[in-house]
Amino acid sequence: MDKIYLDQLEFFAYHGCLEQEKKEGQTFYISVILELDLTLAAEDDDLAKTVNYGAVYDMVADITLNNKFDLIEKLAYTIINRILYTFSPVRAATVRVDKPQAPGSAGPFPAGVELRRERV
Numbered sequence: 206m207d208k209i210y211l212d213q214l215e216f217f218a219y220h221g222c223l224e225q226e227k228k229e230g231q232t233f234y235i236s237v238i239l240e241l242d243l244t245l246a247a248e249d250d251d252l253a254k255t256v257n258y259g260a261v262y263d264m265v266a267d268i269t270l271n272n273k274f275d276l277i278e279k280l281a282y283t284i285i286n287r288i289l290y291t292f293s294p295v296r297a298a299t300v301r302v303d304k305p306q307a308p309g310s311a312g313p314f315p316a317g318v319e320l321r322r323e324r325v
Contacts, residue, residue, distance in 0.1 A: 206241065206242070206297070207241060207242060207243035207244070208239065208240055208241075209241070209243075209255075209256060209258055209261075211235075211258055211262060213235075213303075214234065214235045214237075214262065215233075215234055216232070216233050216235065216270060217230055217231070217233075218231075218273075219273045220233065220269075220272075220274045220277060220304075221275065221307075221308075226308065231304070231306050232306065233277070233280075233302060233303065234302075234305065235265055236299075236300070237261060237265060237288070237299070237300055238299040239256055239295045239298055240295065241256060241294045241296055242294070256292045261288065261292070264284075264287055268283050268284050268287060277316070278318050281300045281318050281319070281320045285300040288300070289322060295324065297321065297322065297323040297324065299320065300319070300320050301317060301319040302318050302319075303315065303316075
């Protein structure tokens with residue numbers, strides 16, 4: 206299966222369980238892998254025969270910036286489900302959400318989640 210990558214998209218948002226995270230916000234990095242057949246798009250050099258990754262970026266940005274989730278798991282889940290619902294050529298997708306400054310008792314630490322789903 207062919208793949209389209211959107212790597213380390215950077216957003217400043219307000220996701221987290223702690224009030225401090227909801228109030229002050231922090232940087233998140235989101236990576237997306239779309240699995241689909243790119244043969245016709247490549248042969249014909251035709252955007253209409255692939256997935257417009259600009260539209261995927263806009264969707265990820267909208268979800269990330271216009272919602273406040275307690276868990277990065279929910280953020281990733283929302284993104285991956287919307288991708289599979291919206292972009293029918295996509296057969297499978299992977300979404301990784303990285304939170305490089307998760308709050309910890311000994312100081313901030315990097316945390317992340319990755320979800321992969323296939324179209325049924």
